[in-house]
Amino acid sequence: MKDKDLEYDELDLKILSILVKNAKTPYSVIGERLHCSGGTVHVRIKKLEQMKIALQQQLKVDHKLLGYDITAFLGIYLTKSSKYESVVEELVKIPEVLTANYTTGSYGLLVKIICRDTDHLRTVIYDKVQQIDGVQRTETLISLEESINRPLDLYQE
Secondary structure, rough: EEEEOOOOHHHHHHHHHHHHHHOOOOHHHHHHHOOHHHHHHHHHHHHHHHHHOOOOOOOOOOHHHHOOOOEEEEEEEEHHHHHHHHHHHOOOOOOOOOEEEEEEOOOOOEEEEEOOOOHHHHHHHHHHHHHHHOOEEEEEEOOOOOOOOOOOOOOOO
């Protein structure tokens, strides 16, 4: 497949498909599954990193076991859409903010946060997020359960 400067093929997608499911899979095991050498897998991954397709490995943590029992989504209404970048710069400084998405529709931003309990949630919303210049108001949706959280399978046979 080609997209201007990005050249990748079916083998690259198969490698990515294995790694997004388990980033700790040894290159030799990937090579065995895909009938190539571990060295080939290594070279392909380096190429994908240089193309900025493969960005980083992440450790998945069970936050509930560490005492963070509330996941919430904040719909943030901006005073003006031109405030988007400065609001995001401030949101980055709030450790409880996990994701921020610029959206269409009613909200300017949809933000995912994680907190220990409702008191912590209230503090994050009122004392941190709503104090940011450019935030007009927020709406909070508390997640009762995350049913699906998976990576996109890039190679579907």
